Amino acid sequence: MQIRPFLALAAVLACGAPSAPQDSSRAHPELPVPADSSHVRADTPKPPAPADSSPTRKDSLPARALPIQDGADAPTGPLVVTHAGVGTALADADGAERAAVAGRDVLASGGNALDAAIAAAVVLEDDPRYNAGTGANIRLDGHTIQLDAALMTDDGRFAAVAAIERVKNPIRAARLILDSPHVLLVGEGATRFAHKLGLPDEVPRSPQAEAKYRARMQRLREVVETPGTTEPDWRLYWNYPGEMPPDMVAWRYGGDTVGAVARTADQRFAATLSTGGTSVTLYGRVGDVPIYGAGLFAGPAGAVACTGHGEEIIREALARTVYQALAAGTPAREAVRQAAAAFDPRWDVGLIAVDRGGWGVAATQPMASGHAS
Numbered sequence: 001m002q003i004r005p006f007l008a009l010a011a012v013l014a015c016g017a018p019s020a021p022q023d024s025s026r027a028h029p030e031l032p033v034p035a036d037s038s039h040v041r042a043d044t045p046k047p048p049a050p051a052d053s054s055p056t057r058k059d060s061l062p063a064r065a066l067p068i069q070d071g072a073d074a075p076t077g078p079l080v081v082t083h084a085g086v087g088t089a090l091a092d093a094d095g096a097e098r099a100a101v102a103g104r105d106v107l108a109s110g111g112n113a114l115d116a117a118i119a120a121a122v123v124l125e126d127d128p129r130y131n132a133g134t135g136a137n138i139r140l141d142g143h144t145i146q147l148d149a150a151l152m153t154d155d156g157r158f159a160a161v162a163a164i165e166r167v168k169n170p171i172r173a174a175r176l177i178l179d180s181p182h183v184l185l186v187g188e189g190a191t192r193f194a195h196k197l198g199l200p201d202e203v204p205r206s207p208q209a210e211a212k213y214r215a216r217m218q219r220l221r222e223v224v225e226t227p228g229t230t231e232p233d234w235r236l237y238w239n240y241p242g243e244m245p246p247d248m249v250a251w252r253y254g255g256d257t258v259g260a261v262a263r264t265a266d267q268r269f270a271a272t273l274s275t276g277g278t279s280v281t282l283y284g285r286v287g288d289v290p291i292y293g294a295g296l297f298a299g300p301a302g303a304v305a306c307t308g309h310g311e312e313i314i315r316e317a318l319a320r321t322v323y324q325a326l327a328a329g330t331p332a333r334e335a336v337r338q339a340a341a342a343f344d345p346r347w348d349v350g351l352i353a354v355d356r357g358g359w360g361v362a363a364t365q366p367m368a369s370g371h372a373s
Contacts, residue, residue: 067363075358076265078264079371080263081361082124083368087256092368099120101370102119102122106119116270131256131257134204135206137209138212147275148286149164149170149173151175153269157178161185165191173193173199204276259272269298269301271303298323302355304320318339322351336351
């Protein structure tokens, strides 16, 4: 099923409406109307006519200048780098810095790279300004909060949760899975697993997330009510448990992932990611975070963590691709710069990486980040 129109809309809502109409040559086809539409109200408007469905080749689109490029040589000692998600305000970088310091302190006390990356992720999850844990995005129905998280170590161990609910720190649930027979649990099974093994049953809802939800719903309504819009009417595809909110029935039609990478003094590596996903998405959607090799990757050459348009990150196996550059000898700072510059310019992306020689940060939009050594 083609879902790019939904994701294009989510990008608009996360970053605000564009200043000028998008080039129609970059439009994508609409999703087909479900065959069984008995759940759709009779007065629901039909979706707009499909736009030109001819694919746009990534290599035919120009690379963008990068507003965020940072990094340094650091060949010795422990190191932790964090990001609060592509699109996060630079003024909010203090939380990312605190997370990096928390990870560094774990290393300084003798903890391993995974412990450090998890400690950093927990600090980010507990900051309501970021789209993870406490600040996770509320979905279209105004109630659902589904979280993804993943971790990986340089010896190839990987664990993740997807669409987990009622857990404040999903990165802790991913850590529990690392010691289980599995590598990925999803939905209610992940939630029950986390609660069974001692994580509190709590809904990570915050005033900041509620404010973001209201703003996104207002922009969503404005987009759909625009004459000639090529964006889908989400009511046609409603698949949430429970009825559609009355305000959505009436109208015609942010933040991102957080992550951390860590290196010990003896050159061991780990990476973590956590996200609340996007508000404008179907129930059960999963992005790049819990997909092996997509959102994060770690190995003997270093560790990588990504943020941005999840479906494109998955298609490019982005974290593993960047890791391969590290393994081939490209410095972390240059590897993330090249990857961000080459990423499909219709979407945004951010990356952090550490290797044996230093660290790097790059993003196509402002992105709060931190580092500590």
